[in-house]
Amino acid sequence: MITLHWLYTLAGAMFAAFALLSAIDRSNPKRFGNAAFWGLMALSLLAGDYIGNFGNGLLVLGLAGLAGFGFIGRSHPRTTTEPERERWSERLGNRLFLPALIIPATALIGTLIYNYTPVGSFGWIEPKRETYMFLAVGVLLALATIFAWLRPPAIAPLQEGRRLIDAIGWAAVLPQMLAALGVLFAAAGVGEIIGYATQSVIPAGSVFLTVVVFGIGMALFTMIMGNAFAAFPVMAAAIGVPLLVRLYGGDPAVVGAVGMLAGFCGTLMTPMAANFNIVPAALLELKNQYGVIKAQIPTAIPLLIANILILYFGAFM
Amino acid sequence: MNYWPLLGIALVVLGFALRLNPMLVVTAAAIATGLLAGMDPVAVISIFGKAFNDNRIIAIVWVVLPVIGLLERHGLQQQAARVIRRLRRATTGRLLVLYLLYRQVTAAIGLHSTAGHPQTVRPLVAPMALAAAEKEHGPLDEETSERVKAMSAGTDNVGLFFGEDIFFAIGSIVLIQQTLVTYGYSLAPLELALWAIPSAIVAFLIHGTRLLLLDRSLARRAPSTSFAGPPPRSGEEPS
Numbered sequence: 373m374i375t376l377h378w379l380y381t382l383a384g385a386m387f388a389a390f391a392l393l394s395a396i397d398r399s400n401p402k403r404f405g406n407a408a409f410w411g412l413m414a415l416s417l418l419a420g421d422y423i424g425n426f427g428n429g430l431l432v433l434g435l436a437g438l439a440g441f442g443f444i445g446r447s448h449p450r451t452t453t454e455p456e457r458e459r460w461s462e463r464l465g466n467r468l469f470l471p472a473l474i475i476p477a478t479a480l481i482g483t484l485i486y487n488y489t490p491v492g493s494f495g496w497i498e499p500k501r502e503t504y505m506f507l508a509v510g511v512l513l514a515l516a517t518i519f520a521w522l523r524p525p526a527i528a529p530l531q532e533g534r535r536l537i538d539a540i541g542w543a544a545v546l547p548q549m550l551a552a553l554g555v556l557f558a559a560a561g562v563g564e565i566i567g568y569a570t571q572s573v574i575p576a577g578s579v580f581l582t583v584v585v586f587g588i589g590m591a592l593f594t595m596i597m598g599n600a601f602a603a604f605p606v607m608a609a610a611i612g613v614p615l616l617v618r619l620y621g622g623d624p625a626v627v628g629a630v631g632m633l634a635g636f637c638g639t640l641m642t643p644m645a646a647n648f649n650i651v652p653a654a655l656l657e658l659k660n661q662y663g664v665i666k667a668q669i670p671t672a673i674p675l676l677i678a679n680i681l682i683l684y685f686g687a688f689m
Numbered sequence: 690m691n692y693w694p695l696l697g698i699a700l701v702v703l704g705f706a707l708r709l710n711p712m713l714v715v716t717a718a719a720i721a722t723g724l725l726a727g728m729d730p731v732a733v734i735s736i737f738g739k740a741f742n743d744n745r746i747i748a749i750v751w752v753v754l755p756v757i758g759l760l761e762r763h764g765l766q767q768q769a770a771r772v773i774r775r776l777r778r779a780t781t782g783r784l785l786v787l788y789l790l791y792r793q794v795t796a797a798i799g800l801h802s803t804a805g806h807p808q809t810v811r812p813l814v815a816p817m818a819l820a821a822a823e824k825e826h827g828p829l830d831e832e833t834s835e836r837v838k839a840m841s842a843g844t845d846n847v848g849l850f851f852g853e854d855i856f857f858a859i860g861s862i863v864l865i866q867q868t869l870v871t872y873g874y875s876l877a878p879l880e881l882a883l884w885a886i887p888s889a890i891v892a893f894l895i896h897g898t899r900l901l902l903l904d905r906s907l908a909r910r911a912p913s914t915s916f917a918g919p920p921p922r923s924g925e926e927p928s
Contacts, residue, residue, distance in 0.1 A: 376745075376746060376749075379746075379749050379752075380745055380749070382752055383748055383749050383751060383752050386751070386752060386754075386755070387751075413748065416741070416742065416745065416748075417745060417748060420742040420745060421742070424735075424738075425735035425736070425738045425739040425742075426731060426734060426735045426738060427738065428735075428738030428739060428741055428742045429733075429734030429735050429736075429737050429738025429739075429741075430734065430738070431738065431741075432716070432737055432738055432741045433716065433734065435712065436712045436713055436715070436716040439710060439712040439713075440710040440712045440713030440716070441713075451758075451761075451762050452762050452763070452764075454767075456764075457761075457762070457763070457764040457766070457767045458764065458767050459764070460762075460763045460764035460767075461763075461764030461765070461767040461768035461771060462764075464763060464764065464768070465768065466768065466772065468760060468763060468764060468765050468768045469765075469768070469769075469813075471756065471760060472756070472757075472760055472765060472812060472813065475753060475756060475808060476803040476804060476808060476809070479800070479802060479803045480795075480800050480803045483799070483800065483803075487799075501746075503800075503802040503803070504746070504749055504802065507749075507750070507752075507753070507802060507803075508749070508752055511752050511753055511755070511756055514756045515755065515756055515759070518756070518759050518760070518763075522763055524759060524762065524763075528759060528762065529755035529756070529758065529759050530755060531758075532754075532755060532757075532758025532759050532761065532762050533754040533755035533758050535758055536754045536757060536758045536807075537751065537754055542710075542711075542712050543711075544748075544751060545712070545748075546711055546712060546715070547747050548741055548744045548745070548747045548748060549711075549712060549715045549716070549741065550715060551740065551741075551744040551747065552719065552737050552738075552740035552741040552744060553701075553715050553718060553719045553722075553737075554740075555736065555737075555739075555740035555743075556697075556719045556722050556723050556733070556736055556737055556740065557694070557697065557698075557722060559723070559726070559728075559736055560694040560697070560722045560723060560725070560726030560728075561691070561694060561726060562694050562695065562697070562698065562722070564690070565690060565691075565692060565694065565695060568690060596698055596701070600861065601860070601861065601864055604861075604864060604865065604868060605864075605868050608868050608869070608872075613869070613872045613874075617872075617874070624869055624874040624876060625876050625880045625881055625883075625884055626884050628865040628866075628868070628869055628876070628881055628884075629854065629862075629865060629881040629882070629883075629884035629885055630884055630885075630887075630888060631865075632854065632861050632864075632865055633850075633851070633854060633885060633888045636850040636851065636854075639846075639850060640843075640846060640847065640850070643705050643711065644701070644705075646711070647747065648806075648846045648849075649846070650711070651806060652806040652810060652811075652842035652845070653839070653842070655806050655807060655810070655811045655842075656810070656811060656815055656838040656839075656841070656842060658835055658838060658839060659831070659835060660835065661708075663835055663836075663838075663839040664839050664842045664843055664846075666839065667836065667839035667840050667842070667843040668843040668846065668847070670899060671843065671847055671892075671895055671896045671899055674895050675851075675888075675891065675892055675895055675896075678888070678891040678895070679888055679891075682887050682888055682891070686884065686887070
C-alpha cells in the first residue's frame, strides 16, 4: 500500500537537495545556516520515526534556534530576468497554464476516480490520504511535461524550488510548530482552564447571551490555539452541550456545525493559523507579515455575528 | 485549578504583538507552558518533538514548489497578467469573486486540497488580480499592490473555510460528530454538513461585497490614471 511515508520520502529528498544546494551557494553569506535549516527539515521527513520523541524535540529546538537567531538568509539562485520572462510568455502563450493545471487536475480526477469507482476498493492508498498522493503524482507529471516540452537545465527545478522556499523561509515550518504548540497546550490542561473561565462569564437564564458567549468563545479560543479543531471539544464541553443543548434544548446539529464555523471566523484573525495567514504573506512577499490578517478582519467580524445569529435562530426557533 | 499554564498564551500574544521571531515565540511558549504545568524538561521537549513529527503532513504541500518555480522561470506570472489585460470586463473585484465562488464550490465537493496559496494564489490568482488593477487604474503604488495581494490570499482562505464544511467527509465534520457522540448525540455527517450551507452563503455575500467595494476604492485611489484601455508601458506614477 502507498502510505504517507512515500510522500515524506519525496518531500525529504527535496529538502535534502535544497540543503546541499544551499551549502554550495557562495553568493549567500548565510549559506551554512540555510543548509542546516533545510537539512533538519529533510532529517525530520526522512528519519523522524527513527530518532525518538526527544530526538525530534531537539530537532525542533535546532530549527527554532537557527530561524530565531538570524542564521538563515534569503538566497538568490540564478533564474530568468523579467524581460526574459515576458519573452517566454509571449512565445509560449496560454500553453504555459497547462503544466500548472496538471497538479490540481490530477489531484481532482484522481480523488474522484479513487472514491467513486471500484478502483478505491483495492486499497492501494492509505485511507483518507489519496488527495495528497495524487497531488504528488500531479507534481511528477507536471515536471515530466515541462522537461519534455521546454528542456530546462536538469538542476533548474531544484534551484527554482529553493528560490521559492528561501523566499518563504522559516514561515514554511511555522505551521507545524504551531500544531505542536497546540498539543502542548492541550497536555498542560489549557482547554479545561479556558472552558472553566468561559462558563463563569455566562449570565444565567439568557439563551441568546449564552449563544453569544459560545460563538465569541469559539472564535477567541480558536485565535489562541490557531485552529478551531482544538477549540471545539473544549467549548462543546463547557457550554455547547451542557447549556445550549441540555439546558435550553437547542438542536445539537446546529450547535455543532455552526459553532465550528464561528471558530473558523477566529482562524481568519490570528497569526497562530500560520499556514493560512503568515505563510501566504511570505509567499506573496508582503512587507507586512500581518497583511493577510488585516485584509480578512472586516470579513471575519460580520461573519462571526452572522454565525451567532444563524446558530441562535437555527437551533432554537 | 492551576492557572499557570495560561502564561504560555500570554507569552504567545506578547511575542506576536512585539513582532519577535514567531519560531522563538512558539518554542518559548511551548516550553514555558509545559514546565508551568509541572512536566519535567525532557518530557516537555519529547511531547513537542512527537507532536511536530506527527504533523509532518503539513510539509508535504511544498513539493509543488519546483513546478511553480520552473513555470515562473518561463513566464507563468507574466502570462497570467497578459490574459487578464486582454479581458475587457475583468476587474480585480470581479476576478476575486469568481475565485471565491470556485474555491467554495470545489471545497464543498471535497476538493479542498486542489487549490491553495502555493498551488494557485501565488502563481495565478495574485498576478491576475494585480494585472486587473493595473489595467483599470494604471501602475499601483506599493501599498495598493500589497492590499490586492493580501485580498487574493484572504479570498482563498474565506472560500476554503466556508466551503469545506459542506462536504460531509471532512475532518471538522468528523470531529464535531465524534465529540457529540461522547455526550450521547449521534448525528449523521450529512445533517451537520447541511447546517454549513447558510454560513457559506453569508460568507459569499459579505466577502463578495467587500471584493466589489475594493474595485471602487482602487478607483478612488488613482482617479487621474483611471481609463479603460491597457496601461501605458512607461506611465507616470499615480497620484
